[in-house]
Amino acid sequence: MQSHIFLTGDIQVGKSTIIRNVIPELGITPGGFWTCWGDLLPDGSADLFLLGMDEAPSSDRIAARRFGSGRGITAFPEIFDEVGSRLIAEASSSPLIIMDELGFIEKDAATFRHAVLSAQNGSVPILGVVRNMQTPFLDSVRSHPNLKVVIITKENREEIFEQVLEVCKKNYSR
Numbered sequence: 001m002q003s004h005i006f007l008t009g010d011i012q013v014g015k016s017t018i019i020r021n022v023i024p025e026l027g028i029t030p031g032g033f034w035t036c037w038g039d040l041l042p043d044g045s046a047d048l049f050l051l052g053m054d055e056a057p058s059s060d061r062i063a064a065r066r067f068g069s070g071r072g073i074t075a076f077p078e079i080f081d082e083v084g085s086r087l088i089a090e091a092s093s094s095p096l097i098i099m100d101e102l103g104f105i106e107k108d109a110a111t112f113r114h115a116v117l118s119a120q121n122g123s124v125p126i127l128g129v130v131r132n133m134q135t136p137f138l139d140s141v142r143s144h145p146n147l148k149v150v151i152i153t154k155e156n157r158e159e160i161f162e163q164v165l166e167v168c169k170k171n172y173s174r
Contacts, residue, residue, distance in 0.1 A: 003126075003146050004125055004147040004148070005127050005164060005167065005168075006128045006130045006142065007130070007160075009153055010132065010153070014161075015129045016129055018157065018160065022127070022161070022164055025173075027173050028095045029053075030094050031094030032053060032087060032088065032091045032098035032100075032126075032128075033050055033053070033083075033084055033087040033100070036048070038057055044069070045068065046065070048064040048105065050083055050084055061083060077106070077108040077112070078109075080112035081109045081110070081111035082111075092122060092124055095125075096125055096126070096127060098127055099116065099126055099127075101130065101131060102128060102137075102138060102141055103133070103138070104138075117141070120141070125171065150163075150164065
């Protein structure tokens, strides 16, 4: 059986929402991480936060900064390497690891990338989001033999939510 499920699809189709809605239904406390963009700052930039499951955004968790339209993203790989790797290691004693989301920003965070791939070889199931793009790291995540990749669209997201919930309740809940 494939013990890990990663959702993928276009931006803003509901991948993270599915995970956020599945977790409370399971009756467990997962470990892992989630990322979220902060509010738009006065200079037009926004910060990407890398957080533990119950953490709120804070200045020591800024993993990247997106500048105004067309001006790019600056990543802070040390946050992925230090914070992200620690959150994954701590999650190894949880009943489920959440990885929301994996993308291109981690490309220079070798320790973090290694932690993700090592967790895939572990015994704790993973529920995550993987960006719908080709990079060596993301390709290696998707190609793991214990991983099922599920494509989410606006048209199928309700149906996929029900399917993911059913699989998670059967395999990961109390």
